[in-house]
Amino acid sequence: MKKSAVIAIAIAAAAAAAVVIAWPREQFVPASSPQAWAATPANIARGAYLARAGDCMACHTARGGAEYAGGRAIETPFGRMVAPNITPDSETGIGAWSADDFWNALHNGKSRDGRLLYPAFPYTNYTQVTRGDSDALYAFMRTAPAQKRASEAHQLRFPYNQQLALALWRLLYFKPAVFEPAPSRSAEWNRGAYLVEGLGHCAACHSSRNTLGAPSGGLAGGLIPVIGWYAPSLTSDAEAGLGSWEAPHIVQLLRTGVSPRATVVGPMAEVVQQSLQHLSEPDLGAMAVYLKSLPHAPVEKPEIVAGPQHEQRIAQGKRLYETHCIDCHGGDGKGLPPHYPPLAGNRAVTMDSPVNAIRSVMNGGFAPGTAGNPRPYGMPPFSHVLNDMEAAALLTYLRSSWGNRAAPVSSGAVNRYRAVPLD
Template structure:
């Protein structure tokens, strides 16, 4: 018995030592000087630009609320999270934070008091941000009007509400590291990679997540939890792969929300409206160069096997299309881009997951209002006109016409995505 206890103790010590060795160390990089985060016009302007690139306002501003004062709820599979106040209020915001504290949150995912932050705040991407950019962001955040608003507590289920569980998650999935340029790539490519992988945190949406919420398959697409939109793969020609696009077309889409090839709707419309349209053309061009360079998989769709009733579904879908859709999208499905996007060859229509097509038909499709497209055309919702079976027939018709080849859609799928989650 004594021998067993000694062996167990030894194994416990070995396991603890292994964990200690593997545990992600905080990484500290000092500011170049206090001038880097001083409240100068240049630092504040640069920080404001970087805040746009990181789309900080999207989470840290409630609908109709004070900018950066927090309060916006984020529903997750693990419970409800509420973005905190990051205005410079000393009592309820980050007014008492130093530039080092701010850097520690972005880079190491730790709050000023040492608490581990949840990765809904995408420090797993922001860790790549340079100290110089962090200091400029800090200077800007110190310049916004302070607003007193106590941050609401998260409402997470056990064990996800435990710091120990979060520590284990970080051990498995997080290691702080500043972006390292690749010498073999151009300066433009590296700038694009820095924006896409770091500040832009594109992988936060455009990647699938495992059962613990960790991203997997970087930029390979994934269903955004709870809100019911699919962020398409940026590496697949069957989804949103951009390898065959021209750089100018990608820039146009990111800057205005529309292009001859595609129109952004859903969560991506908000990203374009609040973030991407405000970036410089060189930065958008750099992002386009990087996105075009991603490895991409060619389209290889197998033949769709359908039952005898498929023709009846198609016939009903065609009648509904001719009643509700043909005036804008045309009998040939080619539309009038960019305002009435084509449905023929539209990858948003033919992706394996039909969720975005269903959501657009049910809830409408609305491009963002941008400086380059100030009066966007929108598609009205049809959820009040079509029942689940009719909507399924219509979407099935879209996925089977004008050379499109994708699996039929069921009324159950329509019903699942009919409702719009409330913010």
């Protein structure tokens, strides 16, 4: 037998052994009773609230489509994924699923037919959801209007379209585990941790990912693949760390999208609009308590090498600011919060990664329209006004003025992130 054939057989045997180990990696927690998922008003109301907290509609509803009927495409580095129909239609949705099947999908990432699910469905976070909450969600989903809409197939490249590859990924990066409250922490802190780490799946965006798409863990920030927005670190005071914030300001930001210290835009605006604004005051307060408790890395200001070329860019950026920006954000960069956010001390401006600042200047944007901020002020786009070098000069000026101290922005970075990604 040729050496290459022996190696191939050895690799196949190792892969098969890994699958044998990985495939059964699942847990089962029984329901407390059939009443836990019964279609009672209390269960349905609780499930509807939890569906908001988990932002289920964001992925499982196509633009302009029926709620939860699937069809929204998610572009990933591995190919195109399409969210399935999760309405209670018995043929094309989850109408034939039991409460145990629903739990198995959330907790173990496994479909009713035994297929392993791709982690674009964030079961790596949802695994922490309690069986009681899963049953309430199931009760609610059973009351959604059934939609007969066949789920579209994913379009993934080889080998990412293989269940074997997914089983190996799970062996490396996934272990199911229900959330366990920390006994040394308060009930409020534990509730916040449950919402942030589990049902709210914040780490799905606010965590970097390796080449196989596995999150690094924690909430240290990362570039969201394909769409090109940076989800800032929630553990760094230089980014979106909230340790120094007053809890009411955190609650205000999560509920309305605006606060005296920040305004949410980009993907986070959709999260606030569809999910967070609907949460209760105690739950938002619990999230604030948990987020404030996270370890926070101190701000480290970079060394900026000044020179004639840098000074010329600053001067050009200042002229552009006075032409396009000063009327809203003021000569002192203090803006008029919350309608026109300050640029002085604005961490979205001064983060090491300039991606979000580039997106905002080039493409504009709005804070979310919420009950607490029903008519949000918007930022107009300047991509049709500024070329790459001009935008880089303007951003460099913003990152170097009013006490801001951040690295210059290159025209290449502007060119890379000026395009609007397709949904």
